[in-house]
Amino acid sequence: MKKQEQHQPVFLDEVIQYLAINPQGIYVDATFGRGGHSRSLLQKLGSHGRLLVIDKDPAAIASAQQLAVQDLRVEVHDGSFTCIAAVIKEKEIKEKINGILFDLGVSSPQLDQAERGFSFLRDGPLDMRMDPRSGISAAEWIQTVREEDMVRIFKEYGEERYAKRIARAIAHLRNETSITTTKQLADIVSEAHPHWEKHKHPATRVFQAIRIWINNEFGELTMALKQSLEGLAVGGRLAVISFHSLEDRIVKQFIREQACEPNALKCLPMTTPAHFQPRLKVLTRGIKADAQKIDENPRCRSAVLRVAEKIR
């Protein structure tokens, strides 16, 4: 694999350990990427085990298809993981899945290949779609979004303090010229940004916010978590690696609600229906990488791993 094609998986050992692989089991890697987790999982699976892999990025799917040719235990589904319920139905594996993994966010090849338009460090077309076959590109969004919506999205999804100022600059410039490249956008944001942080490109937060919005990352995650629970067998495990505090909050809240923990909003004593029974048991409360891990793989810096087991 060329360097630009590689992705170093995070929490590889921990994921395999917590999934407690049943060699004859059925597993789902909902975010195949370049298959780092899938390959480790396959090493633990026996000849009758099955691994269903999903990704909405055509380049990731091409890589998954190569793996499936070499390994008949692998089945590939091209599309968003929000179709997990449909796939489960089609394959007749409802409540039969032993483990589901979500390793969220972008892969290194998506960031490293300028033509995908995710990176403020590499000039390319301003695209940012994980699935370039659907939805609108970041360039189309920038050209048409209302200024107040831009402010909201930069604030909410990028936690950008200077959202207003940056949105103003973009709105002003897009009247003069179309903003179609990553460099153009990175330059506009850098110029408008009054407070550059050490070791952080000033456009980091804005790029992150646009990417999350364009790909409906939080909406799709919320849908897929619910569907996954229906697919898991009792004793099956759900492992999620997230890279953004809001993303982690969605995962944490979902697990807490299903585990009926006291501080989950829907499970407060006053609102809990008498018949509600927990469906998940928390196995880990958010593992973070230590300094050594971050040194070995800087992608670990913001990663959080949560794992829960289906009990009902």
Ligand SMILES: C[S@@+](CC[C@H](N)C(=O)[O-])C[C@H]1O[C@@H](n2cnc3c(N)ncnc32)[C@H](O)[C@@H]1O
């Ligand atoms: C961090 S990478 C996964 C890396 C993978 N675990 C590995 O070891 O190579 C995230 C992958 O999830 C995919 N992805 C993100 N959101 C998705 C969604 N809603 N549906 C399907 N795939 C998605 C991205 O296209 C990307 O390939």
